[in-house]
Amino acid sequence: MTYSELVNQWSDELSIYPKTESETLIHWLLEHHLGLKRVDLIKFLNRETLPKALIDDFERLKTGEPIQYILGKAPFYGREFQVSSSTLIPRNETEELVHLILKENKKVGLTILDIGTGTGCIPITLDLELDQAQVFGMDISDEALEVAKRNNQSLKGGVHFFHGDILTETPEIPPLDILVSNPPYVPQKDLAEMHQNVVQFEPHLALFVPDSDPIIFYRMIAKKGLSLLKNTGRIYFEIYERASKEICFELERQGYADMEVHQDLNGKERIISAIKP
Template sequence: MSTFQALISSWASELSIYEKQEAESVVSWLLEHHLGWRRTQILDEADVSSFPQQLFGDFERLKTGEPIQYIMGKGPFYGRDFFVSAATLIPRNETEELVHLIIKENPEAGLRILDIGTGTGCIPISLALEMNNPEVFAVDISEEALEVAKKNAEALNAKVTFSTCNILTQTPEVTPLDILVSNPPYIPEQEKAEMHKNVLDFEPGLALFVSNDDPLIFYKEIAKKGKQLLKLGGKLYFEINEKYGIQVAELMNELGYTEVKVLRDLNGKERIAAGRR
């Protein structure tokens, strides 16, 4: 028998790839998932012998660096839980900020919205549920990702029309749009050396990486196609690599977008670019 906090600290010490506080949060999340325990509860005793075997198996997976969201099959985003799989990126805080900005800036009813490279569907589903009766579409090149996105939309009772599309070679048939949003692949291959092992080894490279020769390839194609897809006055929103804010803004300006802006996230990094057709 041991105290609950001592158990968390002990298990967290075995997760060397995380900072101490993050490791303790991950362990708490795992215990809550399997046992229903929350750190806020007062639990003096932890009888390890009563734990289900799967909990120990999942803890071994954590030690390899596998993200807790993949182990549990879900991750939180904008106040809801979303299913995730090895075919999808894990929803992140920066993307929540993008969604929040779109909701805040677009209170009108009945807007037509397209998300490109949807992954789990966290962006279009959140917009469908939070905005004023929008008509929402989403595309992805990955059939496996789209299956996860459809599962999320069904579980959360969100009306989103999903379809397969390679945005580099195809143009979605969804005109005219009020809002076009995308969090496309934006990490050059050369930056792999700077990334955490748990991202490199487990998250889908298809959704992460672009060539060193043309790191803005998705922004160029999406912005060009946005000129066809968006209504006059419609808005384009991107999540961006913090290193390319100026370049993405220049690209949008060159293509004729107006009111182009680059915004910093809560950590002070340039992570959102937006403009108007």
């Protein structure tokens, strides 16, 4: 079986994804297991050479399990981060959040806290990209923190990670220049609209909020930010696109200034920034 024949056959079997997406996932899986780039795979491949682990992982892919969990890693801002079923998969929107922070904050020696850190992709990237920053990452999940700490070590970051529940605790850390969070924000009622590989495989603890109070994390993080941030310190949120007005109203109610809603590359309202006066 040639490379093209295998990709065509497997993409037909991987019918839970659009054709072009299924082909991309198959290329990714083949390159990972065989250690060859596509041009070399085309010369080399026949069905008999495929290792059992590759076949097993393809069967997992057919169930809808995200390829990042299958491979145990995901790209983010030019680096490779370990992921597990206890962490969200880093996404392009979060890269845009990090890029905005880097663009707007070039001062040396900033103090930063990321709340709900997951893989640690936000604070580790900020730590590695900024000059002499003091960066902290907080999460309620011990399992997620273990993944973040491994990423911090493998990427040679200097982030200080710690366990905490922002809904009930206020971290004891130095005054902050930047408070950032990509918290849980999907209301339970919207679960049915989400792709099955997100609902079935990604941690609900990091995704969903009660329908009765969908901006609970934004409200509490902003409230804690009033004591954690320095005057003129900045707060950054990745947001649910349907909640931008409600979150802005809450930030304004708490006294934040210079609020700005930022669209992602797809034109969706996905980031809010504001300043503590």
